[in-house]
Amino acid sequence: MNSRDDHSQMTLSISAVERDTGIGKDTLRVWERRYGFPVPGRDANGERIYPMAQVEKLRVIKRLMDQGHRPGRIVALTIDALQHLSRGEATLQTGRAMEAAHIRQDLVAYIAMLQTQDHEGMRRELFKTLSQHGLQYFVTEVVAPLTFMVGETWARGELAVHEEHLFTECVSSLMRQAIVAIPKPEGGGEPVVLLTTFPQEAHGLGLLMVESLLTLQGCRCVSLGTQTPVRDIAQAAIAHAADVVALSFSVNMNPNHVVDGLMELNLLLPDSVEVWVGGGASALRRRQIERVLVLHDLHSISEAVSHWHRHKTSSESKADGWS
Structure with a gap:
């Protein structure tokens, strides 16, 4: 058996995996339950042990997470898909920059609608974004940065108080409608x-x-x-x-x-x-x-x-x- 074969047969404890990859023990356990990966074995004492192939995949996942990827979107991918994604990260970063620029253009357009009293147009466009992308995207990628931008514009004297209040009421009403439409969990156990x-x-x-x-x-x-x-x-x-x-x-x-x-x-x-x-x-x-x-x-x-x-x-x- 050559050294490469010896390496492939090695296993690491959960503590060693944490040190090797930088991914915490609690996170590894959550991924195991939520995403079905990693899939550790057990040693004689019943403790988790991880094959090197899984450790290598975890290293790639951690590298992609450091570059901005969310675990829910990448943990279940194959190692080949992850490595391909990693090699193409420069292209993805360019795509993200273009997307960010597009989002900022939309935010600036919302500010212009406020300044021209086009509240119906603003509400219509916000509702379209909410419908197309869902509530999470709407909150994190639109409402949060737009709220910051509205505050800055108001501080510079480029928005009136009534315009800032109109913005707040508009996005608040849309979020309340969306919250009511979310199905309630069944079975209990939620906080x-x-x-x-x-x-x-x-x-x-x-x-x-x-x-x-x-x-x-x-x-x-x-x-x-x-x-x-x-x-x-x-x-x-x-x-x-x-x-x-x-x-x-x-x-x-x-x-x-x-x-x-x-x-x-x-x-x-x-x-x-x-x-x-x-x-x-x-x-x-x-x-x-x-x-x-x-x-x-x-x-x-x-x-x-x-x-x-x-x-x-x-x-x-x-x-x-x-x-």
Whole structure:
């Protein structure tokens, strides 16, 4: 048997695979359950072991993820398809740049519609995008960057307050309609998420974007709207048997109000309730607060939900006496 054959027969433990590929153990287990890959064997102690062929495929997957690919779209591909995709990445990057430029042109067109009071045209084009691409794309690729662009344009004095309000109402109504149309999950087991903002935070568009993506993830969302007193948030979480309280903070939120409010909320909530926070507030990145999970962007919502499911499964297994 030559050295190449020896190499092909090797296996690595899950810890070694994590070190070799840079893909975490928890992620490997989630992919195994969700995508059917990797497919580890078991050693004499029942621990996962991975053939080198699978490790090599995981290396290519990690390289593609670092270049911007999402695991849900590539994990199930064959190694040949992955290598072909990797070799063609330069072409794909060019395509992405062209797509990004096209998206920006659309965003600029929406701003022009606002400035010319063409709210019907703006609503029509936004609805077309939502219908063609779905709610997730609409939220992450259109509403989120367009909200930022609207804010910048308003700050430069190129949009009136009533025009900014019109934009907010238009995209909010479209997202609410789309949320209602999402089929409700059956069988239970999904997290109940209570959404709101602190009394000092009047901006609710970010909260609605989060609700849209959480609903797509199968969560049962209870929205209180904006500006809810901290004690009322805790009372509502208990009344609705919430598993998670999700809060949105805009960039203008006073850092002291953010930190003090979260610390007070921690004292009032049952230990079983998680707190997820997101938005542009600088306080969320300056200081780590116990039991508070910071969602750095909209794309991290799906991972937060997956983590909640893993934690719940682990807790239930321990309660049943499993190791």
